[in-house]
Amino acid sequence: MLKVENLTKRFGGVAAVSEVSFAVGEGAVHAVIGPNGAGKTTLFNLITGIYRPTAGSITLDGAEVAGLPPEALARRGVSRTFQNLQLATGLSAIENVMLGAHLKLNSGLLAAMTRWPGLTARDRRLREEAAELMAFVGCGAYVGAQTREMPYGALKRLEIARAIAAEPKLLFLDEPAAGLNPTETREIDDLIVELAGRGITIVLVEHDMKLVMNVSDHILVLDYGRKLAEGTPEEVRRDPKVIAAYLGAEASGA
Known part of the structure; x- marks a missing residue:
């Protein structure tokens, strides 16, 4: 459904996202993880039209959508939530x-x-x-x-x-469990599974690794704006590069 190729965003001389490529299959729950400052929200903002990419390609159902504004993407079935609540x-x-x-x-x-x-x-x-x-x-x-x-x-x-x-047919959730207690986090976990069961493809940014591992079909790991690794939850959990850069003891003890 979604294909990102060599996506790059520079702010002045700083590359917040650098040559990132990945694909999201229809009906999947695809998580994006990484340390603070890894470029996760910037990646979301590029795909959902808030930022224009410096370079690279974004295709949705085979059509190029890089640089389209959020309202045009909404008409194509893209919706999102925000890391910081954006309610009226x-x-x-x-x-x-x-x-x-x-x-x-x-x-x-x-x-x-x-x-x-x-x-x-x-x-x-x-x-x-x-x-x-x-x-x-x-x-x-x-x-x-x-x-x-x-x-x-x-x-x-x-x-x-x-x-x-x-x-939407493609829903971006930016840290939906941030600031929630364990009971509320489990309820968000169940809600994501239910949404996926209704046929909505989900791309998720989240720091709660238990939630990520529970709900995700595929995980992309970013570090300093670059792709560090990707794969199934089990593959990512056991990847030495990911353990060293991000998951640490939480992964080795899982």
Whole structure:
């Protein structure tokens, strides 16, 4: 589904990502790991259109998409969450999820001015669908809440609900378990498995190695912006280069 070739991003004289290549198969859960500063979020930002690459190629379903803006990628079925929550705090929880479905809305000026019955009915259905998505990700108790009233763990789930409201075929999750307690992390683990079971291809950045090893079909390891290794969880777990650079005792004791 996704193929990245020799992808490079330089900020001035610093190469945050350097000649990285990998591929993601349809229906897979593909994790990207590495130490802080390894280039993981920069890689996400390149693939999802927030940054333009300095060099390299990104193809989605065989079509070149490098440099396309996020809105164009959204129309091609790409959605994401962020390492730092990016929610509209002035909107309610359910309205945030409804934002994720904006591509399905009739946004024409005439329709908005006249509030055609069909538009009103569609808004009502979207609200119902958003409530169902909130229940699916485990924050259904906050359907009537404002985002500022919600705990951090629920907000992380809310952002996932908004991302899947766009009905993506390729979903990028940037540290979905960051800041969560062990129980919340296990629930995110289960949610990722459920999303994959629904046919969504997932690319995941995460520091929690237990979660990564549990849910991933394939793992890419970055170090200083370059690909250090890749393979199945077992292959990566046992790779001496990965153990030395990142996993350390956590891997050798697993």
